[in-house]
Amino acid sequence: MASPRRLSAAGWIGAAIAAVVILTALVSLVWTPHDPTVMDVANKLSGPGAAHPLGTDHFGRDTLSQLMVGARVSIAVSVVAVGLGVGLGVPLGLLAAARRGWIDEAVMRFNDLAFAFPALLTAVLITALLGPGAINAILAIGLFNIPVFARVARGAALPLWKRPFIQAARLAGRGRTRISLDHILPNIAGTLIVQATIQFALAILAEAGLSYLGLGSQPPEVSWGRMLNEAQTFLFLEPRLAVLPGLAIVLTVLGLNLLGDGLRDRLDPRLETGLETRREGG
């Protein structure tokens, strides 16, 4: 066994960025400089100043407040969407690994089917069928997280079933479900956490993409993607309006990816005991 590693410098940077974004989102629950939905047309497109630290948009809404609330929306959508993926995908993966046979085949072929379609395209289809809105965006993004987590959970669980301590548990007469919950799940948690971080970044990007296309959050709800969309026509006039939400998305996704990288180095058992896993997992 390798000694427990510490989080890398990049990982810490990622964690710091993620913390800032989450903190901003939390602060926006209780305080924003202005109400982000209140229009003040007389002050539209005003530059950064004392009243509006990051200026205002074409309706005179405060950009900083919008960015803060946008962080909250992005995080809320992504948490629920990834939660949906974990909540349904992990049990499916555990089930497939525990039962094998036709259940495994059914779950995995369903996964293959889901992967055969580009995720964003299908998300567009889902929102087109169910109507645009934050809830449907969550559904669309969440749906595509299910096979991801099912596959990762199954892949991580399979080699464990051949390990002596699991076989011992089976000899002791414990059921497959019990073993999955008591022994498999804790041992694959690290892998899942890493995957969740990555999926979280992807979900934020997907939410921004759907909102940008007008399929996610609807006005007057605020989101980074909508801000980008609305700013598009003002690129020549007020590039700030596009650059700020763009930067917010880039930084958040970058931060989460760095954090995910760091956590993987730290948590993923396959990296710690790489040789053995590879041989057993074959």
Next chain:
Amino acid sequence: MPLSPVRRPARAGAALTAAVLGALALVAAQSAPTPARAAPPDALVMGMVLEPPHLDPTAGAAGAIDEVVYANVFEGLTRIGPDGAVRPALAERWTVSDDGLTYTFHLRQGVTFHDGTAFTAADAVFSLDRARAEDSVNAQKGLFEAIAAVEARDDHTLIVRLSHPQGRFLFNLGWGDAVMVAPESAGTNTVNPIGTGPFRFGAWVQGDRVELARSDTYWGEAPALARATFRFMPDPQASLAGILSGNPDAYANFPAPEGLVTLESDPRFSVVIGSTEGETILAMNHRRPPLDDVRVRRAISHAIDRPALIDGAMFGNGTPIGSHFAPHHPAHVDLTGMYPHDPDAAKALLAEAGLGPGDLSLTLHLPPPSYARRGGEMIAAQLKAVGIDVEIIPVEWAQWLEQVFRGHDFNLSIVAHTEPLDIDIYARDDYYFGYDNPDFDAVIETLETTVDPDARAALYRKAQTILAEDAANGFLFQLPKQGVWDARLEGLWHDSPVQANDLTGVRWTD
């Protein structure tokens, strides 16, 4: 961007996409390239947002058809000029009998269709009979409703008998729906339009452009342009980059009002804000309680802040209206003072109708144009301020036509009614907003048979006042025509009395 478990590539892809999102903003924000002339000085490229479904103006309601072919490819007996006045076209002159029932048109001689056949009174009889026939697919059959009989006295004299006097008859004949077509080509005009105009049809690359070429056989003065191209660019947001790069050369109606600020300060472009016939309204569905209650409609009218709306959604371009009537028309009466922006009055009216704050929750269907999407966002905020919750539902045009216009399944919607003098839509049975007032219907009925201009103006004023008193809809603003073109171009229309891009008098000046 796949949400896949293949972790490294996916993560790289995610970071890349995110970076591109940001970088796009930065790149596009850099100063625009110097525009290269898109075409030599006898060719013009015009930008349009919507592509016509086909090219026969006598068989479709889409304004985009007229925007390509009206006065360019097809001409009528009369035409509507840039100032909205009726002018002679294929009919050189005409006389009207004293009872207003018989029109004698003297047709221009030596006119040929683009396929070489001559235009005679027989073609005119064919065109008018075809348009008003039982099985006609003309989108504006109402224009011909007064016609009792059409006959050719000789090759160049046409007699039209009406069943009742109609004040707007000559104006009606100037519409794109009333253009002259030939029996030989009428069936194929949808894909290969054959008219008598200064330009003949060249090619139609679907999804991209329609090309016209100067006709050598035109009866009038030959146009300065040898070629004209209409380019269809459905994304309004690409229009600014397009015009800055010189392709297209002109937008008769620039779809991105926010770009005008940039263009106005640029000497390479002319920005001309004119008027259109587009009354932009907040349509209210009278079939849906409580919108059948005049107090609720008045409350909504009081809640709307027109100046802020025009400033925020239209960047200051647009004239407030108080009824369904174009402010530039002589018979217009200013009723914008009837419901000034007054949230307290709105709340009081709602309370009177038994609705407290938060009791009323309405949907608002918004078609794609920015006046509707941006305007809708602002109106939702303004109604929220008087305690009405609004759920915004963005829809595409096809869905709007299906659900709102035909299906009557909506509470509120925003749309511009762009047909000229279309106040009579409020007298139609079963029109989409479901307005019904017998007094108003009577005024329109009288108007139909009134020929005297003063009496007509008085009736128009009365009709406007009734609509305003009933708060039939939320009357917002007259849609501006936001023309943008290369400053070296002249002869494009400043106003838009009909949906048309008449290129006859357009030329490059250097």
